[in-house]
Amino acid sequence: MAEVALTGVGKVYPDGTRAVTDLNLAIADGEFLVLVGPSGCGKTTALRMVAGLEEISEGEVTIGNRVVNRIPSRDRDVAMVFQSYALYPHLSVRDNIGFGLSLRKLPKAEIRAKVDQAAEILGLTDHLNRKPRNLSGGQRQRVAMGRAIVREPQAFLMDEPLSNLDAKLRVQMRAEIARIQRDLGVTTIYVTHDQTEAMTLGDRVAVMKKGELQQVAPPQELYDRPANLFVAGFIGSPAMNLLQGTLTGDAANPRIEVGGQTLTLPGEVLADREGLRAYLGKSVVVGIRPEDMEDAELIDAADGARLTSTAELVEAMGSDVLVHFAVEAAQVVTEDTKELARDAGTDVLGSLDAPRTDMVARFSPRTRVKVGDPLDIHVDTGRLHFFDPESGASIW
Amino acid sequence: MTESTESDSAGSVDAAGTGVATGGAAAKVPAAADPEGRAARGVSGAPRRSVASRIVNRLGGGAVQIALILIAVVWLVPTIGLFIASLRGQADNTESGWWKVFTKPTELTLKNYTDVMSNDDMTTGFVNTVLITVPTTVLVVVIASLAAYAFAWIEFPGRDWLFLGVVGLLVVPIQVGLIPIAKLYGGIEIGGFKMFGSIAGVVLFHVAYGLPFAIFLLRNYFAGIPRALLEAARMDGGTEWTIFRRVIFPLGGPAIASLSIFQFLWVWNDMLIALIFANRDSQPLTVAIQQQVRQFGSNIDIIAPGAFLSLVVPLAVFFAFQRYFVQGVLAGSVK
Numbered sequence: 117m118a119e120v121a122l123t124g125v126g127k128v129y130p131d132g133t134r135a136v137t138d139l140n141l142a143i144a145d146g147e148f149l150v151l152v153g154p155s156g157c158g159k160t161t162a163l164r165m166v167a168g169l170e171e172i173s174e175g176e177v178t179i180g181n182r183v184v185n186r187i188p189s190r191d192r193d194v195a196m197v198f199q200s201y202a203l204y205p206h207l208s209v210r211d212n213i214g215f216g217l218s219l220r221k222l223p224k225a226e227i228r229a230k231v232d233q234a235a236e237i238l239g240l241t242d243h244l245n246r247k248p249r250n251l252s253g254g255q256r257q258r259v260a261m262g263r264a265i266v267r268e269p270q271a272f273l274m275d276e277p278l279s280n281l282d283a284k285l286r287v288q289m290r291a292e293i294a295r296i297q298r299d300l301g302v303t304t305i306y307v308t309h310d311q312t313e314a315m316t317l318g319d320r321v322a323v324m325k326k327g328e329l330q331q332v333a334p335p336q337e338l339y340d341r342p343a344n345l346f347v348a349g350f351i352g353s354p355a356m357n358l359l360q361g362t363l364t365g366d367a368a369n370p371r372i373e374v375g376g377q378t379l380t381l382p383g384e385v386l387a388d389r390e391g392l393r394a395y396l397g398k399s400v401v402v403g404i405r406p407e408d409m410e411d412a413e414l415i416d417a418a419d420g421a422r423l424t425s426t427a428e429l430v431e432a433m434g435s436d437v438l439v440h441f442a443v444e445a446a447q448v449v450t451e452d453t454k455e456l457a458r459d460a461g462t463d464v465l466g467s468l469d470a471p472r473t474d475m476v477a478r479f480s481p482r483t484r485v486k487v488g489d490p491l492d493i494h495v496d497t498g499r500l501h502f503f504d505p506e507s508g509a510s511i512w
Numbered sequence: 513m514t515e516s517t518e519s520d521s522a523g524s525v526d527a528a529g530t531g532v533a534t535g536g537a538a539a540k541v542p543a544a545a546d547p548e549g550r551a552a553r554g555v556s557g558a559p560r561r562s563v564a565s566r567i568v569n570r571l572g573g574g575a576v577q578i579a580l581i582l583i584a585v586v587w588l589v590p591t592i593g594l595f596i597a598s599l600r601g602q603a604d605n606t607e608s609g610w611w612k613v614f615t616k617p618t619e620l621t622l623k624n625y626t627d628v629m630s631n632d633d634m635t636t637g638f639v640n641t642v643l644i645t646v647p648t649t650v651l652v653v654v655i656a657s658l659a660a661y662a663f664a665w666i667e668f669p670g671r672d673w674l675f676l677g678v679v680g681l682l683v684v685p686i687q688v689g690l691i692p693i694a695k696l697y698g699g700i701e702i703g704g705f706k707m708f709g710s711i712a713g714v715v716l717f718h719v720a721y722g723l724p725f726a727i728f729l730l731r732n733y734f735a736g737i738p739r740a741l742l743e744a745a746r747m748d749g750g751t752e753w754t755i756f757r758r759v760i761f762p763l764g765g766p767a768i769a770s771l772s773i774f775q776f777l778w779v780w781n782d783m784l785i786a787l788i789f790a791n792r793d794s795q796p797l798t799v800a801i802q803q804q805v806r807q808f809g810s811n812i813d814i815i816a817p818g819a820f821l822s823l824v825v826p827l828a829v830f831f832a833f834q835r836y837f838v839q840g841v842l843a844g845s846v847k
Contacts, residue, residue: 169743190749200846202740206762216748219758248845263748 118180118270119145120166120303126174127161127327135161136327139175143271146301148294149332150318152308154350154459158327159307160275166305167196167273180270195264196273199280201256203248203263209235210244213262234266237296254285265296271303278313290316311351315339323347325455345401345508346452348501350459354406354438356501357475358453360446361402363395363502371420372402372500375445375471380420382498391511392502400511401448403501406438409477411485412492423493425475427485437479441491446471452508591823598624598816605812624817634818636793637800641822643711644786644796645779648718652775653768655719656726657734661756663727664734665742675731681724690788693717697789709791717789718779726771733767734760738846769836777826797822 120143127136136158143149151159164170166177168189177184184192195216204212210231211218217227235241238258248256257277264272277293278286294317297304308314314321315335322332323346331343342348348356361374370381370392386392392400412422429440447453477493485491502511596610599620604612613619628634662668663675700707707713737760745755761768783798790799801818804811 167743167747169746189743189746190751194747196744196747198740198744198846200738200740202738202744203845204741204745204759205842205845206765215745215758219749219754263744267748 118303119143119147120180120271120305121178122162122166122175123178124175125162125165125172125177127158127165127170128173134327136165139324139327139329141322141329141332143303143305145303148297148304148306148317148319150306150308150314150321151324152311152314152321152350153324153330154455155309156326157324159309159324161327162324163196163273163275163305163307166271167194168192169196193269194271194273195267195269196275197260197264197277199276201248201260201280203256203259205248208245208247209240209251209259209262212248212259213240213266216263216267230266231262234262237265237299238262238292253281254289257281257289261293261296265300265302268300269302271305272297274304274306276308277306279308279310286313293317311353315351321351323350325350325452341510341512342403342501343510344452345403345448345450345503345510346455348403348503348510349453349456352405354476354478355456355460357404357406357473357477358448358503359402359404359443359473359475360399360448360471360505362397362399363392364397367393367396370396372400372497374402374423375443375473377423377443378420379423379495379497379500381500385498385500389502389512395502395504395511399505401450401503401505401508403503404475404495405499405501406476406478407436408496408499409479410494410496411439411479411483412494413484414480414482415494421495421497423491423495425491425493427487427489427491430485430487432481435481437481437483437485439477439479439483439485439491440474441477441493442472442474444471445473447473448505450505450508594816595820596620597812598820600624602811602813624813628814628817628821631814633800633803634797634814634821637795637797637818638821640711640790640794641780641796641798642825644714644718644790645776648715648722648779649772649775651715651719652722652726653772656723656771657730657761657764657768658756659723659727660730660734661752661760663731664737665760666752678724678727682728684724686721686784689717689721690785694788708789709794711790711794714786714789714794714796717785718782722775722778726775729771730764730767733764737763737842740846763842765836769833773830773833776829780822780826 120141122139122141125136125139126134128134139158139162141149151162153159161170165172166179168184168187172185179192179194204215207215213234214227214231217230222230231244232241235244238261240255240258240262243251243255248259251259257280260277264274274293278289281289290313293306297317306313306317315338318335320332320334321338323330323338325346331338331347333341333343338347338351342351342356345358349358359374361372363370364373364378365371365381367386368383370383370386372379372381409423423443425441425443427439427441431438431440479485503509504511593610596613597605599622600610600613601619601621601623604619659678663671663678694708697708697713707716741759741763742755745759750758781798782796783802786796786799787802790796795803797818801815801822804814804818
């Protein structure tokens with residue numbers, strides 16, 4: 117077990133394409149770090165550079181204080197779980213798990229004992245003599261995990277290990293991976309594009325965009341204090357609502373105007389976010405999490421913290437109700453939101469005649485809102501997020 | 513309307529296809545006049561079929577199978593004739609055709625085989641054939657699989673151009689090489705051992721001409737093995753050599769088996785190269801049989817059993833290797 121550090125790591129392919137830029141990450145011994153980002157953001161490339169499957173163009177990767185740039189994969193003492201599992205189809209489960217040990221020429225009895233132990237942890241004991249083709253997807257995934265844990269490596273590298281499983285199995289395996297990693301205490305780098313996996317698994321989560329690191333933080337901090345528009349929009353489901361607004365009023369009485377409606381900000385917002393003073397009278401991007409909005413009929417809401425609109429779609433989820441509506445505020449169109457839209461598979465509706473932004477609110481299931489009803493929405497104004505409209509950086 | 517006639521005709525094809533036992537009768541049931549049948553088909557939901565799939569369907573039918581069996585029998589007649597002739601005495605063979613044996617089974621004798629076994633030319637020829645074929649096949653498979661692994665998975669400068677060169681060598685006919693190689697062999701003499709006329713010379717020639725196709729075949733097969741599998745082996749601590757030996761070679765089974773069979777057959781049946789490069793001591797069975805023809809005219813009693821012996825071994829090799837032709841060797845490795 118060891119710490120893994122990336123210092124100024126970059127990757128440029130021979131054809132000049134740049135996949136990773138100046139990546140700095142320090143993963144502590146035993147830490148579970150999740151690399152997350154939309155497809156093509158360079159997270160897998162970064163992982164493969166740590167694994168030694170991809171040459172490191174710039175910077176330095178160290179594993180346990182040893183610079184590994186020029187050390188081949190087999191001598192780096194890290195284990196990788198592949199997205200496709202990459203099981204040896206001609207070998208039984210036992211031989212698949214023990215393959216790495218037998219290449220290291222361990223005594224047969226020792227391999228046997230270690231494989232048995234790993235199989236025990238993963239619940240594979242009954243399947244040790246079967247071939248991979250006779251296993252279900254979940255079992256294959258376990259074998260791939262077994263192959264990694266049996267070697268007791270310095271670090272685990274996992275490249276979207278759950279993406280080939282169906283939703284139910286994924287939740288189950290996610291819990292299992294978390295348990296195994298905690299029990300073994302092995303430093304782990306886990307790549308995923310699924311933000312739920314990132315939030316639930318990681319001690320810390322690193323968000324990447326187009327080869328650049330956006331923010332590294334524990335999951336809750338990432339959620340509560342996103343560094344910029346991209347992180348704010350990427351983490352959370354449904355995503356944070358982003359609106360173009362203007363900060364008005366004075367330092368004692370700040371207000372925010374969005375699409376002809378005004379929200380009064382509590383005084384502590386400016387106290388918390390010192391940087392916001394400089395934006396008085398200027399336009400800012402306002403971020404509202406869906407759960408920070410509630411049906412005003414259900415709570416004793418003060419004035420000045422309300423938005424009105426019309427419900428366009430109501431999705432009852434059981435535990436809560438998602439209400440879709442629109443406000444007449446200009447859409448936020450920056451590099452970050454375009455990237456987010458590309459990841460979600462939607463296009464930013466650039467130029468509409470009337471300014472209009474679609475929003476989603478998460479209401480309590482006690483709401484009686486129906487499609488087409490007028491909405492009176494209470495906004496928890498103390499929990500709004502503010503971003504610079506030019507740079508997209510969070511204002512603190 | 514067109515939809516229903518289409519599905520009807522598809523249905524009748526189906527009946528013809530599966531109704532081997534009932535023969536043509538089932539196929540001739542007028543489907544259009546059979547509303548019940550149509551309804552039943554509607555439930556089973558026979559979809560519209562393309563012409564090709566209907567042809568394939570019909571190929572499974574009884575009539576086609578009978579035709580195929582007939583063709584196979586006709587194809588096998590010369591071999592059967594050869595086999596029977598090899599079991600008849602020389603006098604019988606010159607007097608009447610082999611098919612007369614069906615009226616006089618008492619003519620059958622194993623004497624020809626015992627004669628061939630005691631004929632020195634034939635026995636040394638047989639041994640020589642084995643001595644030429646087995647090392648050639650082994651060398652071609654070993655060298656070609658190593659080269660194919662390098663061409664498929666090891667990056668080195670000029671790799672693709674070199675591979676193109678190998679592919680280009682596929683079109684060079686054997687005949688082009690005969691005279692230059694004969695000259696070259698003539699110059700090689702190491703302490704009493706002469707390359708020209710030796711078994712080693714024949715083997716070397718076969719290996720050289722077998723390699724381009726072998727490399728081409730195996731490289732394309734190896735290249736189809738998922739990259740993740742090799743990367744996993746690399747992470748597990750594999751060197752190029754262990755990856756080749758423990759992952760690529762076992763997974764290449766089907767390609768290596770078919771290559772082995774091809775290579776074995778070509779070399780086993782070769783006469784041209786042996787005729788030129790082998791001398792009397794190193795000549796294989798094919799040349800030995802051919803020489804029998806020249807010496808005694810049509811001495812079928814030697815040629816027939818000799819030819820049959822020459823034919824049995826490749827058959828045995830084929831059946832020994834065919835169990836490696838398994839589909840889905842890679843099943844379960846990557847999702």
